[in-house]
Amino acid sequence: MVTVVLPPHCRRLAGAAGPVPVTLPRGGAGGRVTVGMVLDALEAAYPVLRGLLRDGSGPLRPFIRVFAAGEDLTPAGVAAEVPRSVQEGSEPLRIVGAIAGG
Amino acid sequence: MDEVRLLVGTRKGVFILRGDGAQRRWALDGPAHGGWEAYHVQGDPADPDRLYAALWTAWHGTLIQRSRDGGRTWEPVGNTFAYADGDAVHQGFEGEPQPWRFKRVWHLEPVPAHWGPPGGAGGEAVRGAGGARGSGGAGSGDGGRWFAGVEDAALFRSADGGATWEEVPGLRRHPSTPAWQPGAGGLCLHTILFDPVAPGRLYVAISAAGVFRSEDGGQTWQPANRGLRATYTPEPEPEVGFCVHRIALHPARPQVLFMQKHFGVYRSDDAGRSWQQISGNLPSDFGYPIAVHPEEPDTVYVVPITDDTQHYPPNGELRVWRTRDGGGTWEATGRGLPDRHCYVNVLREAMATVGGDPPGIYVGTTGGQVYGSTDGGETWQALATHLPPVLSVEAQRVR
Numbered sequence: 001m002v003t004v005v006l007p008p009h010c011r012r013l014a015g016a017a018g019p020v021p022v023t024l025p026r027g028g029a030g031g032r033v034t035v036g037m038v039l040d041a042l043e044a045a046y047p048v049l050r051g052l053l054r055d056g057s058g059p060l061r062p063f064i065r066v067f068a069a070g071e072d073l074t075p076a077g078v079a080a081e082v083p084r085s086v087q088e089g090s091e092p093l094r095i096v097g098a099i100a101g102g
Numbered sequence: 103m104d105e106v107r108l109l110v111g112t113r114k115g116v117f118i119l120r121g122d123g124a125q126r127r128w129a130l131d132g133p134a135h136g137g138w139e140a141y142h143v144q145g146d147p148a149d150p151d152r153l154y155a156a157l158w159t160a161w162h163g164t165l166i167q168r169s170r171d172g173g174r175t176w177e178p179v180g181n182t183f184a185y186a187d188g189d190a191v192h193q194g195f196e197g198e199p200q201p202w203r204f205k206r207v208w209h210l211e212p213v214p215a216h217w218g219p220p221g222g223a224g225g226e227a228v229r230g231a232g233g234a235r236g237s238g239g240a241g242s243g244d245g246g247r248w249f250a251g252v253e254d255a256a257l258f259r260s261a262d263g264g265a266t267w268e269e270v271p272g273l274r275r276h277p278s279t280p281a282w283q284p285g286a287g288g289l290c291l292h293t294i295l296f297d298p299v300a301p302g303r304l305y306v307a308i309s310a311a312g313v314f315r316s317e318d319g320g321q322t323w324q325p326a327n328r329g330l331r332a333t334y335t336p337e338p339e340p341e342v343g344f345c346v347h348r349i350a351l352h353p354a355r356p357q358v359l360f361m362q363k364h365f366g367v368y369r370s371d372d373a374g375r376s377w378q379q380i381s382g383n384l385p386s387d388f389g390y391p392i393a394v395h396p397e398e399p400d401t402v403y404v405v406p407i408t409d410d411t412q413h414y415p416p417n418g419e420l421r422v423w424r425t426r427d428g429g430g431t432w433e434a435t436g437r438g439l440p441d442r443h444c445y446v447n448v449l450r451e452a453m454a455t456v457g458g459d460p461p462g463i464y465v466g467t468t469g470g471q472v473y474g475s476t477d478g479g480e481t482w483q484a485l486a487t488h489l490p491p492v493l494s495v496e497a498q499r500v501r
Contacts (some may be wrong), residue, residue, distance in 0.1 A: 009137060009162055013178070051181045054164035063161045095163040 001089050002038055002082070007064075007097040010053065013044045019092050020094050033087050036078030053095060054078060065096040104501055107172065108457055108464055108485070109153060110472060111494035112139030116155050118173045119485050123499075125476050126461055128485050134176060137168060142434070142451055142494045146212040152246065152499045154179075156207035164206050166264055172500070179264035183207070183252055186271040192254065193283040202274070203270070205253040211294040213247035213259075217301050217319070224492035236386065251291035255282060255308040257320065270320040273306065278325060278342045283307035285345045285364070286410075292450060293346075297373075298353040305349060305374060312344035313361070315374050326374035333365050347390045348450045352399035358404050360393040360429070362450075365443060367404055369429050380429025385416045391453035393480065396461045400428040405448040405462060414445035422465060424479050438482035439473060445470070458499045466492030 104123025115133030345364035395401035
């Protein structure tokens with residue numbers, strides 16, 4: 001079980017008051033869990049989020065950043081490995097909209 | 103009892119103004135989808151309670167929301183717009199080749215009933231793409247047929263109420279596409295106009311490519327720009343390359359089209375085959391929207407804006423200009439509109455009309471005001487004054 005902190009628009013669309021729990025399918029290669037796998041599970045649980053965080057099943061959208069355990073995972077994008085502490089549920093995966101707007 | 107609904111898309115969500123049939127009392131609902139830029143909110147004449155909203159943010163891209171109850175509740179539908187041909191290019195601002203990339207939806211238009219069923223007499227090639235996106239349970243297969251105009255410029259269609267979208271590929275097969283270049287707002291297909299009589303005939307307008315017409319339901323297209331003057335290209339009368347801001351027609355006389363271009367107000371009497379300038383005595387021939395009175399085919403409205411570097415009304419005086427003779431002469435209307443210190447704009451999608459008793463004309467401004475007139479433009483009333491910048495206004499009379 002992974003806990004995901006969503007950006008505000010997505011949280012409202014998902015009907016969530018706070019972080020959302022996401023269950024990952026078993027059997028990732030070598031126990032490796034990537035941002036893309038978390039997004040797959042997130043979109044399966046909340047289909048309304050499809051296309052809003054990444055382009056289809058491709059790269060992260062511009063202005064979408066992903067953080068975990070104090071690390072910025074964004075440079076490696078959907079292929080980034082999720083830290084063990086997040087996989088174990090002791091820390092959340094944070095998806096953040098870069099500051100923009102007015 | 104009649105209700106007049108104004109569907110107002112703004113930079114920060116969707117608002118609905120609900121007026122009684124006489125349009126004396128108005129109530130404001132909203133925002134729905136707070137924080138999303140609502141490029142367009144549109145109703146379906148076949149079922150006026152069915153509304154669609156084209157939403158966008160820089161973070162999350164495009165979201166299409168549908169309401170089945172006149173805007174009281176909403177549900178997301180499909181937001182995947184995949185181009186049929188991934189290898190084509192258009193021009194960027196510097197003339198450099200650019201691949202086509204989907205950015206956002208600018209306009210949503212229901213397919214009119216007289217087009218008949220898919221593949222029927224209208225020749226329309228709408229097919230059910232099948233398979234819902236499954237977004238929040240929003241359904242496929244409820245029969246709603248819609249066209250969507252998008253940036254980078256292309257036409258999409260849905261035969262399943264917006265659950266899935268597929269490109270109408272004929273438009274971008276036109277040989278002129280490598281020469282299409284964006285306007286300042288992007289390479290956007292912003293106007294979709296169905297001929298209300300001739301099945302299979304429709305027009306689209308693209309900034310800054312121009313107008314295209316199809317006679318076969320969208321399978322093949324021809325540029326419809328003859329007679330337009332391009333003031334910003336080396337060639338004065340190219341086949342494409344026109345920053346058309348809006349086109350409009352009256353259903354009683356569909357072969358007559360009116361256009362507000364980047365510079366120039368034009369009229370066509372032959373279904374877009376040729377255009378003549380009718381800017382006449384307007385204080386400026388620059389502006390964005392153009393609309394025809396719902397019951398008077400020769401009465402047309404525009405909102406002159408100073409020019410393309412000063413996007414506000416001449417002399418800070420907001421006026422809706424009206425012609426009653428199809429563009430021969432123009433007169434300012436505006437009692438009730440700001441007559442000084444007004445520096446707002448009225449964008450291309452932000453003027454609407456509604457028929458009935460009384461007919462109404464409405465404009466929304468980038469200053470967040472919505473004004474309405476029920477006497478043909480003689481007098482105007484502020485219906486909302488402190489909304490976010492208004493991107494679009496559509497009007498419905500619901501019985």
